[in-house]
Amino acid sequence: MINNEIKNSEGISNPPLGARGLDYLDQLESESIHIMREVAGQFERPALLFSGGKDSIVLVHLALKAFRPGKFPFPLVHIDTGHNFQEALDYRDNLAAEIGEKLIVRNVGDTIKAKNLTEPKGKFASRNALQTYTLLDTIEEFKFDACIGGARRDEEKARAKERIFSVRDEFGQWNPKLQRPELWSIYNGKIDKGENVRVFPISNWTELDIWNYIRRENIALPxxxxxxxxxxxxxxxxxxxxxxxxxxxxxxxxxxxxxxxxxxxxxxxxxxxxxxxxxxxxxxxxxxxxxxxxxxxxxxxxxxxxxxxxxxxxxxxx
Amino acid sequence: MDAQIYEVKQFLNNKTYLPLGDRGKKIMDILRFITAGSVDDGKSTLIGRLLYDSKSIMIDHLEAIEKQTKNREDGEIDLALLTDGLRAEREQGITIDVAYKYFSTPKRKFIIADAPGHIQYTRNMVTGASNSELIIILIDARHGVIEQTRRHSIIASLLNIPHVVVAVNKMDLVEYSEDVYNNILIDYDVMAKQLGIKHITYIPISALNGDNIVDPSQHLPWYKGDTLLNFLENVSIENDINLTNSRFPVQYVIRPQTEELHDYRGYAGKVISGIYKVGDAITVLPSGVKSKISLIELGGKPVEEAFAPQSVILHLEDDVDVSRGDVLVRDEDLPQVEQQLEVLICWMDSKPLVAGNKYLFQINSTRVRSILKSIDYKLDVNTLEKDYSPQNVGLNDIVRATIKTAQPIAFDSYQSLRVNGGAILIDETSNVTVGACMIQ
Structure with a gap:
């Protein structure tokens, strides 16, 4: 999936443009890499939530740019509802193997059994809401203090108001009225034990930005x-x-x-x-x-x- | 005639706008801006209008707000509803927090920080302004320059936002009168001079009717300047990035420690200002240790140079002690390195700010303990008056204070280099960000 150029290549290349100006994709990329490195610098046990969707695939690509030739300072974590497309699951497994990073998968089906949860009913019964239980259990199991996610602010009106470093209480809850002010490019990830931070490095990207970046970087998709x-x-x-x-x-x-x-x-x-x-x-x-x-x-x-x-x-x- | 007013008139007769034409733009870049004003000034309507007229609103979003406006008598779509994200906001018709909105044209991608304008939310405006290169200050043409206008302008000036647009809105309600508009300009210009605000552009608009937002208005034939969107697309922002003073805060040290890379030691971070070249002599701050740049990597590839705002990996010739929080700077241009800092603080917490309290002080990736030594004065954000013996300092207050940090800090003054002069204060017990500091 990843452009070979990311891996060690030889020879010196010039700045991307003749002048010293970055285009919007370069700027977005740099901001996202900066955010990921803040996670690496501020947290002890971060994770990258990987779904197999294009946004989390872009996150992985950005992580390669942020941390190679080093290993990722976090595992990839997939909360699998059991209702995923096989193509996305195959892609996930191949990707983790190809880049040699750790992949943790936890199944919503297991949580439903273990906790005696009620399966949603209806024509298109969705386990989407039940993912929260598995996610919180997984955070607890591995003591994750930060979870990187691929949410974007252009997706939805509530997301438009969420911080890049979004602090959640021990129940994983977001309190929109008690958000920390986020100034300049300074991120406050300080939390108490039991709390965790959701980090959204591509907050400022739109759907079209993601696609243009995938094209520019030649990133493979399911x-x-x-x-x-x-x-x-x-x-x-x-x-x-x-x-x-x-x-x-x-x-x-x-x-x-x-x-x-x-x-x-x-x-x-x-x-x-x-x-x-x-x-x-x-x-x-x-x-x-x-x-x-x-x-x-x-x-x-x-x-x-x-x-x-x-x-x-x-x-x-x- | 009063000399100052005469000067303004002259200014009006010449040009109230930047000339269009070749501004040398070839690449699509990003402009981040903030809109300041209250619901009553039509701020949400303005943003809704920008999104709507630039065709950045999707049908399903439009249908959703149409559903909500069905009960309205005039049957017009309420564009303000596009920006209010949370249920409480929709129910109460207010904006409680900064929301970010996105749209783009072939020339630029725009990121709007939509911050509420009422006084109790100064903290949100400061937050939104901190990342903005441009501010749109909305003035209701019927009311002219009011206390709120002054407050927004003071914040714009304190936060050192490079470009100011004064949008005189609701021109439709003053019969598109050129006189009303010119009088507001004269008033604003007098105030702007007092505040030291430069680079002001004035545009008469009606957000509700779409006058001068995207297309020129036929109701305003006397106005020869850019429409708002036209101006936003073309305002020159290249020079807002400082390429002179090189600052590189280290975020993370990359050490693969594998067999083939056991000597690899790369300093990951973002060039927040300036340029770094291979061979540059650098100093590690605050330790003062010296070395030279031996290699620069961008996205895994070696490059000759890195410039702001690229995220890169720097390598040094010598095996020196560098870790997160250190700043690599070029020898010929050092920032200040001090433990005692004079700062303007915008206080953002409901607990009061008290001299003698300890806070964590974070500037870029450096976080140290600090003590608030003294409060020198409190600044009235409506009048700029200084109160040298304030009774208390609460939420949304702005004070000048002296902070002592546990370790020396490498910084620049906020007014000279924004990216290395802003810092936050964190409450050690609640972990909350309680203050925004602009180092003087």
Whole structure:
């Protein structure tokens, strides 16, 4: 996945541009690397939350730039709902092996069994909200004091207000009214035992920035991001992948569509987009032309209420 | 005629805007700006309008706010709703915290810090202003320069924001009157001179109707300057990055300790200002140890030089003691290294600031213990008056104080080099960031 140039190459290269000016992607990249190194410098037991989605893949790429030729000062941690796309899981395993970094996987299914949690019901039963339990247990198990995540502020209105270093209490809860002021590029990661900090190095990137960076850096992605034929069910104007996790009803129409995924979450709560985009340029053109936001087009779980994300975050969600 | 007013008139007759044309821009860069004003000034409407008219709003977001505005009598979409993120804000119609909004045009990516304008939230405005290169100060054309305008301008000046745009809003409510606009300019200019604010650009707008936001307004034929977006796209910000005074705070030491790399020792950090070249003689501060740069790595590749704001790895010729919190500087240009610092503090905690208290002092990656030796005076953010014996210092107060740190600090004055002159105070017991310091 990673551009070979990151690994030791020989020869001297000049500044990226003739003049000493950085373009927006260089600036964003530098800011994110700075944030990751602050995590390395300030915390004893950080982790990088890896989902197999494009944003966390970009995080890994940035971590390589921040820490190579050294090892990452944190493991990759995946909270697996059990409802993930196989393509994303394969990508995850290959990536961890390729870069030689430690991968920790914890399963929501195990938490449900161990804690006797109630499986969500319904047509597209989503374990998305239950991830919080597994995440908090994993933080506890490894005593993580900082978790790096790939959330962006352009995704959602509650995220637009969250700090880059977001302190959570021992229940993982976010309190939007008691956030630490975050000034200049100075990050305060000081916490008490039991608390942890969620760190969002790509807070200032937009969806389009991510795609342009993936193109520029030539970063490989799981195949489901590109147009492919898939069996889908049409549901309220969205296409949901046919899978064993969907409760079929007699009225459901299953059809084969050419689709791609704009975000990669659970199979049950992520909708596909009809598309012919097989290359990254095509995808970027489609995103520039689209009139619908990333979450609006692809996430079924955010439609429930205006404050869905805010509520999940207050309960300890990513 | 009063000499000062005459000068302003002259200024108006010439140009109230920067000339368009070749500003030598070739790459798409980032402009971070803050909007200051209250809901009543139409601040949220302005941001909503910028996003809306630059086509940065997605249909589903628009539908969501349409749903919320259905009950309104006029049936107009309330653009302010686009920026209020939390439930309490929507319910109470207020903004309680800094929100960040993004949009871009082919020329620039914009990051807006949307900070509330009412007095109790000075701390949020200071926070939003700390990372901004430009501030838009909103003035309601019906009310002109008021106490709040003065407060926002004082904060802009204290935080040393390089560019100031005064947007005279609600021009539609004063019949797009040139006289009303010119009088506001005269008033503001007098105040700006007192505060030492430079590089001011004035633009008459109506955020509600979209006048002069993206497209020139036909209601304002007497105004010949840029529209707001046009100005934001073209204002020159290259010189806001200091490439003269080289500062490199070490964040993290990379030591792979593998067989093939057992001697590798790289200092990871961001060049916050200046330029570093291979072969440069450098000093490690605060220790004063000297060495030379032997290698610079950018994204894993060796480069001849690194400049602000790149994140890189520096290597030194000698095996000297360098760790997180040290600052590498070039020999010919040293910052100050002191333990006693004169600072302006914006206090951000509900517990009062008390002389004699101990706090953690953090500047970039350096964090040391410190004691607040004395409070010299409290600054009134509305009048700039100094109170030399303040009764108490509470949330949102700004004071001049003397701090003693446990170790020497390598710093520059905030007014001369923003990136190495700002620091925060952390309460050792609550871990909360309680103060923003601008070193004098």
């Amino acid at each position: 195949s489901i991001y590109f147009a492919h034929n898939r069996e889908v069910i049409e549901y309220q104007g969205q296409f949901v992948a046919m899978s064993k996790f969907v409760e079929l009803e007699p009225t459901d129409k299953i059809s084969v569509k050419k689709v791609r995924y704009r975000t990669v979450g659970d199979m049950t709560c992520t909708a596909a987009v009809e598309s012919d985009a097989t290359g990254i340029d095509d995808i970027i053109n489609e995103i520039i032309a689209t009139k619908t936001s990333e979450r609006g087009e692809t996430r079924i779980d955010d439609k429930v209420s205006e404050a869905a994300m805010e509520d999940r975050k207050k309960n300890g969600y990513f």
